[in-house]
Every structure is written in structure tokens, then in C-alpha cells.
Amino acid sequence: MPHTPSPARRRGGRPDVVHVTWQRHGGRAEEISHALGGRALHVHPGGMTRRHLVPLRYLVSLGLTVGGLVRLRPRSVIVTNPPVFPGVAVAAYCAVTRRPFVLDSHPGSFGVKRNAVARRLLGVTRWLARRAAGVMVTVDVYAERVRSWGGHGLVVHEAPPLWRLPAVEPVDRPRVLCVGVFSVDEPIEEVVRAAALLPDVDIAITGDLAKCPPALRDAAGPNVEFVGFLGPDAYAREFARADAVITLTTEPTSIMRSAYEAVYARRPLVTSDWPALRAVFAYGHFAANEGPALAAAVREALGDGPEVLEAALTEQQQRWDAQLADLRTALRLG
Numbered sequence: 001m002p003h004t005p006s007p008a009r010r011r012g013g014r015p016d017v018v019h020v021t022w023q024r025h026g027g028r029a030e031e032i033s034h035a036l037g038g039r040a041l042h043v044h045p046g047g048m049t050r051r052h053l054v055p056l057r058y059l060v061s062l063g064l065t066v067g068g069l070v071r072l073r074p075r076s077v078i079v080t081n082p083p084v085f086p087g088v089a090v091a092a093y094c095a096v097t098r099r100p101f102v103l104d105s106h107p108g109s110f111g112v113k114r115n116a117v118a119r120r121l122l123g124v125t126r127w128l129a130r131r132a133a134g135v136m137v138t139v140d141v142y143a144e145r146v147r148s149w150g151g152h153g154l155v156v157h158e159a160p161p162l163w164r165l166p167a168v169e170p171v172d173r174p175r176v177l178c179v180g181v182f183s184v185d186e187p188i189e190e191v192v193r194a195a196a197l198l199p200d201v202d203i204a205i206t207g208d209l210a211k212c213p214p215a216l217r218d219a220a221g222p223n224v225e226f227v228g229f230l231g232p233d234a235y236a237r238e239f240a241r242a243d244a245v246i247t248l249t250t251e252p253t254s255i256m257r258s259a260y261e262a263v264y265a266r267r268p269l270v271t272s273d274w275p276a277l278r279a280v281f282a283y284g285h286f287a288a289n290e291g292p293a294l295a296a297a298v299r300e301a302l303g304d305g306p307e308v309l310e311a312a313l314t315e316q317q318q319r320w321d322a323q324l325a326d327l328r329t330a331l332r333l334g
Contacts, residue, residue, distance in 0.1 A: 015039050016333055018074035019104070022061055022086050027232075028104075028257055029080060031159035035324055036333060041068045043086065058085055065089040076331040077101040078136070081109040083117070084124040091131050100133035100332050102154070107138055107253045110145070113185050126151075134330035138255040139276045154330060156323045157280070158260035163232055165240040165265060174302055175202045176270075177242035179258035181229075182211040185251045189216055193291025195224045198298060203246075204238060206230055244268040244301040248289055255280055263316045266309040268301035270294065280319075283312035 017038035019029040029040040043064045048057035065086050069077065070093075079090040081103050094101040103125075111119030118125070129135045129151030136156040137143050143153025176198075180186040188205060195203045201223065208229040209217075217226060230238060239245070245262035252274045259281060262269040271277050273286040273293075283304075287297035328334065 014073045014075055016074070017076045017078060017331055018069065018072050019078040019080070020065060020069075020086050020090055021080040022065075022083060023080070026080070027161070028158060029078070031162055032078065032104075032156075032327075034162060035159040036328065036331070038074065039072075041065070041072065043068065061086070062089050066093055069093045073097075075099060076133075076333065078104050078331075080104045080106070081125060081128070082106065082115060084109070084121050084128065087128045088124065091128055095131075100330070102134045102136060102327065102330055103128050103132045104136045104156075105129075105142070105146075107142070107251055110142060110253075112253065113183070113251050133332070134327070136327070139253050141253060152330065154323070154326050156327055157255055157320065158257050158264075159320060159324070160264055160317075161261055163236040166233075166237055168237065168240045171241075173200065173202050174243045175204065175241055176244045176246060176298055176302075177238050177267075178203055178205045178246040178248075179256075179261075180205065180207050180247070182207045182213075185249045185254065187248050187250060187289040188212075189219070190289050190291050190294055191246060191248070192216060192220050192224060194294035194298065196221050197292060197295035199223060201298065201302075204242070206235075206238070239265045239267065242267055244270060244298060244304075246270045246294070246298070248272045248294075249274070250289060252276060259284070260316065263309075263312050266306075266313060268304040268309065269312075270297045270301050281312070282315060283308055 015038040017033055017036045019033035019040045021029045022043050024044045033040045043061050045057055045060045066089050076099055077090050079087050081087050087103055090101050108115040109118050109125055111122055126149045129146050129149050134152045134154045135146045136154050143155055146153035178191045180188050204225045204227050206227055245267045247256045247258040249272050259269055259271050269281055269284040271284050272289055285297040285301040287293035
């Protein structure tokens, strides 16, 4: 595995950066803030999951966000979008304290992936982009759009993971890990179809089983295992057991975190055949989101040697180093 950044540095008790998310957990925020010498702030009050309580949860979250920033007094802030509401809180805090903030805008914040709320609130995202020191995006197309709004677009992907691969016992059959959460842009049903064409390969599929369509589980063959939502240790163990990793999307502008994790873990990558993914993962194996094409790509990926995986890792680490330097400049971290 690549070198893990040193523990978060603090000057005078203040973190260099706080990465705010309105999520229960967020490996991306943890790893990026760690690389910058800071920490993540996850805001997700429990007990208010019913739809009629969502406005109350958002009000409580706004208060917790501002309260957390006042308590931590960071030198700079990153805030995940969507939703836009924590961005508004961060913008207000940074305007008062005269600290820079960067918006971490995922593709959904631009209204794709069927995110109707983000599409309706795109004007708020534009407003935030003009006030931010930078807007982190997945692809140049979004960076150009941010610049057209009067903002500063930065293509920034994924920091090295904080987990390490544990030692695992070798097995006779190849095992492939399909990373997903049963999102609307993940064609997991095609992975199940591919598995039927790979009877000598075991495929493990991640994701909360409550979100998995029952028909999908019924259609899966004996070589498919639905492993559920995994905590950090179990997730690292599945990567250690995997001989290759599949991560798919129907959204052409997505750069999946799990694809980066596969390369950092030195595992062959199978992913969707989109130009943006080809540009980032030069050593990946690309396929249409269809069972037969995915099965063929898995066969190819299982043949990757150590020299290919090391070359992919070196290229990725160099890209991340350049992106990290751009991010530090935007946040005025030197």
C-alpha cells in the first residue's frame, strides 16, 4: 500500500482544515482532511429520519455545523455538496472569520444522477462557487462550468486510503469484489449477469441489503455473495481477499472512489467504458455496462501482473500529489 499521510497537524490547537459533511461517515472527507493536516466534521443528527422531520433535521444540522466550526476554529474549510445547505453555513462562517473555504461538489450537485433537489437548487451552488476559494469537481467539464459561473474549478479525486490491507488466507478460486451501494447509477444487475458467465469466479457485492432489490438477489447464482454494508475493517478485508475489483456507473462524469481504492490496493480494476474513466485509469479494464462485456473484462483483469499494478499506482500517486498541491494553494495552506 502507498504511504499513509502523517497524523493531523495542529498549530495553536487549530486544525489546518476541517472537511464538513452531512453524512454519518465519509472516507473521502477523512482522507483528504488527513492529507491536509486536518480533520473531518460529520454532521448527521439521529432520530429524525422521517420525511416530515427533515426540515427540523436540517435546522439542527445547520446549528451543529456552525457550532462545530466555532469550536474547532479551523484555518480553512472544505464542505461537501450535495446538499447545498452545509455550504451555506460554511460560507457564512468563513465570511465572518475571513477564512477560505472550498466546495467539494460531487456530480450530483450539478443535478445529474436523478438529483432533482440539487438541480432545483443549482442557483445556490453557483452562488457558493463564486464565493469559494475553489470548487472540487470530478472532470474538466465541471471545472469549466464553475469557471463560467465566476468560480475556480479544481479537479480533485481521492487521497490514499487510511486503511491497510490485512493478511488473508489464499483460496483456490479467483474472487472479485464489486463495490456499490445500490445507487440509481450502478448497474449491479449486469454484474449478476456477468457472474453467470464466470462460473469459476466468485463475486462479492457490497451494499446495504435493505436497498438491494429482492429480484436481484433471487437472480444471483451460487458464485455471487451479497456481503452487505461493510465497516472499515471488513471493507479492507474484502479488498485483501479480492483478485480484482469491479465498480460501475451509468453517469459519464463520475470518478468513483472505489476505483481509486482498487489502484491504491494494487488490485486490477474493471470499470464502465466512459471517456472520463479511461482518462484517469489508464491501466484499467473497460467494458460496456452489460453482462458479457463485463465478464470478458474480468477475465482480462485477472491476468494483470504486478508490474501493471505498480505502474497504475505510481501514475495515480503522482496525479494525487499534483491535485493535493492545487488544493493546498486554494486553501492558503502554503
